[in-house]
Amino acid sequence: MIRGEQLSKYFGDVAALNATDIHIRSGKITAIMGGSGSGKTTLLRLLAGLEQPTGGHVWYGDEDLCAMSVRRLYELRESMGMLFQYSALLNSMNVYDNVAFPLHEHTQLDESVIRTMVAMKLEQVGLRGFEHLMPSELSGGMAKRVAFARAMAMDPRIVFFDEPTSGLDPISAGVIATLIQDTSRKNRMTSIVVTHDVHAGLAIADHVILLWQGDIIAEGPPDAIRQSDDARVQQFLHGRPDGPIPFSRSTTSYIDDLTHKPGTIRLQS
Amino acid sequence: MNHSSVKQSFLALFFGRLGRYALHGVEQVGDASMLGLRALSLLFVRPWQGKHFILQLYALGVGSMVIIIITGAFTGMVLALQGYYTLAKFGSESLLGAGVGLSIIRELGPVLGAFMIIGRAGSSITAEIGIMRVTEQTDALEMMAINPMQRILLPRIVATVIAVPLLVSIFDIVGIASGYVVGVELLGVNQGAYMAELIAKITMVDIYGGWIKAIVFGFMIGMICTFMGYRSEPTTEGVAKSTTEAVVVSSVGVLIIDYIITSFFL
Amino acid sequence: MKAYRRIEMSVGVFVLLGIMAIGWLALKVGQVGGLGESGYTLVASFNDAGGMRSGGDIMMAGVTIGRIDSVTLTNNEQATMVLRINEGVKITEDSFASVRTKGIIGDRYVRITQGSEDTFLTSGQEIEETESAINIEDLISKYIFSGKD
Numbered sequence: 001m002i003r004g005e006q007l008s009k010y011f012g013d014v015a016a017l018n019a020t021d022i023h024i025r026s027g028k029i030t031a032i033m034g035g036s037g038s039g040k041t042t043l044l045r046l047l048a049g050l051e052q053p054t055g056g057h058v059w060y061g062d063e064d065l066c067a068m069s070v071r072r073l074y075e076l077r078e079s080m081g082m083l084f085q086y087s088a089l090l091n092s093m094n095v096y097d098n099v100a101f102p103l104h105e106h107t108q109l110d111e112s113v114i115r116t117m118v119a120m121k122l123e124q125v126g127l128r129g130f131e132h133l134m135p136s137e138l139s140g141g142m143a144k145r146v147a148f149a150r151a152m153a154m155d156p157r158i159v160f161f162d163e164p165t166s167g168l169d170p171i172s173a174g175v176i177a178t179l180i181q182d183t184s185r186k187n188r189m190t191s192i193v194v195t196h197d198v199h200a201g202l203a204i205a206d207h208v209i210l211l212w213q214g215d216i217i218a219e220g221p222p223d224a225i226r227q228s229d230d231a232r233v234q235q236f237l238h239g240r241p242d243g244p245i246p247f248s249r250s251t252t253s254y255i256d257d258l259t260h261k262p263g264t265i266r267l268q269s
Numbered sequence: 270m271n272h273s274s275v276k277q278s279f280l281a282l283f284f285g286r287l288g289r290y291a292l293h294g295v296e297q298v299g300d301a302s303m304l305g306l307r308a309l310s311l312l313f314v315r316p317w318q319g320k321h322f323i324l325q326l327y328a329l330g331v332g333s334m335v336i337i338i339i340t341g342a343f344t345g346m347v348l349a350l351q352g353y354y355t356l357a358k359f360g361s362e363s364l365l366g367a368g369v370g371l372s373i374i375r376e377l378g379p380v381l382g383a384f385m386i387i388g389r390a391g392s393s394i395t396a397e398i399g400i401m402r403v404t405e406q407t408d409a410l411e412m413m414a415i416n417p418m419q420r421i422l423l424p425r426i427v428a429t430v431i432a433v434p435l436l437v438s439i440f441d442i443v444g445i446a447s448g449y450v451v452g453v454e455l456l457g458v459n460q461g462a463y464m465a466e467l468i469a470k471i472t473m474v475d476i477y478g479g480w481i482k483a484i485v486f487g488f489m490i491g492m493i494c495t496f497m498g499y500r501s502e503p504t505t506e507g508v509a510k511s512t513t514e515a516v517v518v519s520s521v522g523v524l525i526i527d528y529i530i531t532s533f534f535l
Numbered sequence: 536m537k538a539y540r541r542i543e544m545s546v547g548v549f550v551l552l553g554i555m556a557i558g559w560l561a562l563k564v565g566q567v568g569g570l571g572e573s574g575y576t577l578v579a580s581f582n583d584a585g586g587m588r589s590g591g592d593i594m595m596a597g598v599t600i601g602r603i604d605s606v607t608l609t610n611n612e613q614a615t616m617v618l619r620i621n622e623g624v625k626i627t628e629d630s631f632a633s634v635r636t637k638g639i640i641g642d643r644y645v646r647i648t649q650g651s652e653d654t655f656l657t658s659g660q661e662i663e664e665t666e667s668a669i670n671i672e673d674l675i676s677k678y679i680f681s682g683k684d
Contacts, residue, residue, distance in 0.1 A: 088409035435553025
């Protein structure tokens with residue numbers, strides 16, 4: 001079980017996350033959704049320990065991730081996987097070596113065993129036979145599926161997905177969403193999915209957390225989110241440009257900018 | 270605005286900018302050494318990165334051999350040519366070997382060698398690490414329980430520290446030999462005099478000085494180039510900017526440190 | 536894996552070449568060990584070493600026969616030099632050491648002139664008869680002042 005307690009993160013003076021409490025349920029798929037700049041990727045990185053919070057704690061069971069020794073952290077990470085937004089395949093290695101990488105690094109398994117395991121993972125994502133290709137030769141969707149296979153290589157208990165469907169065509173996005181759902185259910189994995197893809201998020205998640213400007217504005221099972229009467233939630237779900245969530249963040253009025261700011265066009269002289 | 274105030278504001282701007290650059294440079298070198306030392310502290314922490322040291326030595330050392338040999342050869346040749354015509358005016362062509370050898374071993378080998386290594390290998394180290402940052406490959410390593418500082422930074426720093434003195438020594442030898450070819454075979458300096466004067470005039474202190482320079486340059490290049498890559502802004506321009514900066518800062522650093530070490534050895 | 540073997544081999548060749556270059560520089564050009572510890576040492580005291588430094592040449596009949604190990608000040612007034620003489624060069628007990636200059640403004644060196652005795656100096660012994668460096672300024676001023684007398 002993973003818990004974020006009063007988590008906050010500031011980049012300079014800008015708050016990416018305000019003292020947020022979050023609870024990730026074991027063996028379930030949790031989707032963290034929100035618009036761009038809502039703090040969802042920051043939250044994911046904090047939970048994965050890729051970033052230190054400005055305040056608060058991340059609890060794995062009764063261990064504090066932020067106060068943990070590097071050795072213990074790496075021990076935990078051997079049972080974690082992460083699918084990055086831009087796949088993050090190691091571009092000096094071909095597909096096979098990328099998927100086999102965690103196995104080579106952390107197991108003493110025989111190469112023939114590793115080969116079988118890699119073949120299984122690649123079969124699962126439908127890319128068997130592409131072992132010799134380099135990451136630069138793959139399309140975005142293929143790279144993401146290879147990255148998925150790599151994230152699953154160690155059969156992790158906890159997997160983080162950062163925008164798994166963004167930038168993909170609808171079919172590839174659907175393939176990835178289905179893969180996340182199937183493998184999570186089958187292996188009873190704890191999955192944390194960060195996405196702004198409302199459709200995919202609601203379809204695969206057991207639990208949805210909706211973020212806006214660094215705060216949680218709604219939380220619950222997908223059906224409850226769909227039926228929420230919070231205007232902000234409805235605006236986000238239906239992608240309406242008008243609503244309580246402003247489209248722009250200007251603080252000064254447009255006319256002020258035009259008339260008084262030095263260096264801009266003046267309407268009167 | 271009258272004339273003197275224009276001049277004044279220009280001077281203020283000039284010195285202000287100069288000061289800012291200097292402070293920025295010092296700060297960066299400080300940060301780079303902190304990061305480099307942190308990476309180096311992982312040298313004897315398991316797992317041992319032997320294979321990655323070899324791979325980096327290959328990229329850096331073997332990869333820079335050709336350029337080092339070419340630069341060394343032409344440096345030695347031009348030194349022999351220039352030296353010969355200067356020395357001939359005083360009738361002391363026999364000192365050619367000493368002149369070529371001393372300038373190469375004490376100064377040109379380490380400095381020109383370092384420049385070529387910065388251009389050939391340093392920039393690619395920065396760009397490579399920068400791109401790994403942009404594409405989240407370092408985060409991916411981190412999530413696969415591999416310390417990017419130990420896996421990416423450490424082998425590159427160790428490889429530069431080992432490779433630079435070796436490459437500089439090769440540069441020295443090639444330079445001296447090509448100076449010999451031009452001086453003795455082409456210009457007709459006495460062949461015994463070339464080597465005898467070279468051996469007589471160059472002491473072990475000169476050679477140690479050259480090696481110490483090479484080792485310090487190696488450290489500096491490794492630390493600055495890995496640091497610039499590691500700290501580059503995660504954008505395309507960020508990587509481009511830090512690659513340029515890595516080349517500029519380490520080249521200027523080579524010249525400054527060269528002066529400091531030379532002043533200690535004289 | 537085959538590719539990695541090739542990389543390993545080329546790195547091996549590179550390191551070997553580098554070490555050969557280092558070795559050549561040290562042994563051939565720097566003469567480390569070549570003259571460093573071989574031969575034997577003699578001691579000589581001078582009133583004026585004339586700026587002679589360690590590493591300077593020792594010559595006999597215009598041939599280099601050794602190098603100077605060290606120059607130190609003794610008794611607050613004399614310069615004592617440790618001379619390292621090449622193996623096989625024998626120096627008589629009544630030999631004569633002087634600090635000379637190559638040309639008018641050239642390097643300083645120590646010149647040893649053989650005496651007439653049949654016994655030779657052994658390691659650690661002293662060359663008793665010495666002549667200090669000839670100081671050109673002294674010579675010139677002596678000449679000028681002698682003219683005034």
